[in-house]
Amino acid sequence: MDKVYIEGLTFQTTIGFYPWEKEIKQTLVIDLAMGWNTASAAENDELAKTLDYAAISEAIVEFANANPVDLIETLAERIAAFLIGKYQIPWLRLKLMKPTAVHNAKTVGVEIERGTTLSGQAL
Numbered sequence: 001m002d003k004v005y006i007e008g009l010t011f012q013t014t015i016g017f018y019p020w021e022k023e024i025k026q027t028l029v030i031d032l033a034m035g036w037n038t039a040s041a042a043e044n045d046e047l048a049k050t051l052d053y054a055a056i057s058e059a060i061v062e063f064a065n066a067n068p069v070d071l072i073e074t075l076a077e078r079i080a081a082f083l084i085g086k087y088q089i090p091w092l093r094l095k096l097m098k099p100t101a102v103h104n105a106k107t108v109g110v111e112i113e114r115g116t117t118l119s120g121q122a123l
């Protein structure tokens, strides 16, 4: 299956388990791969037939800011469900990183895959 990518989507939002984390914004970074038939858009050079990575990037940031949660697991799951429902994405892999959470680690995070390919296989 073809894919549309967003890599290194970086934004500030409220996220975290501890009370002090609910008073601040922290940096999150998302890498996202979305299964899609890119040939359909390419056939007649039509933005409307592809996944608009600019619109999806904006939607992710807006969603995260409107849905503050404790765990990055929860946010990853909710973003995945939101994108699959809103854009009819058959399969996606979402990596959500919280680079400032552990001072001596470059980054920490979770990676999830949801949905299936058109042939019913996870990629």
Ligand SMILES: Nc1nc2c(c(=O)[nH]1)N=C([C@H](O)[C@@H](O)CO)CN2
Residues within 6 Å of the ligand: 015, 016, 017, 018, 021, 070, 071, 072, 073, 098, 101, 102
């Ligand atoms: N697997 C996870 N571990 C931790 C999370 C998380 O979301 N998923 N969150 C925290 C705290 O919020 C942390 O980021 C504060 O520094 C700890 N562990």
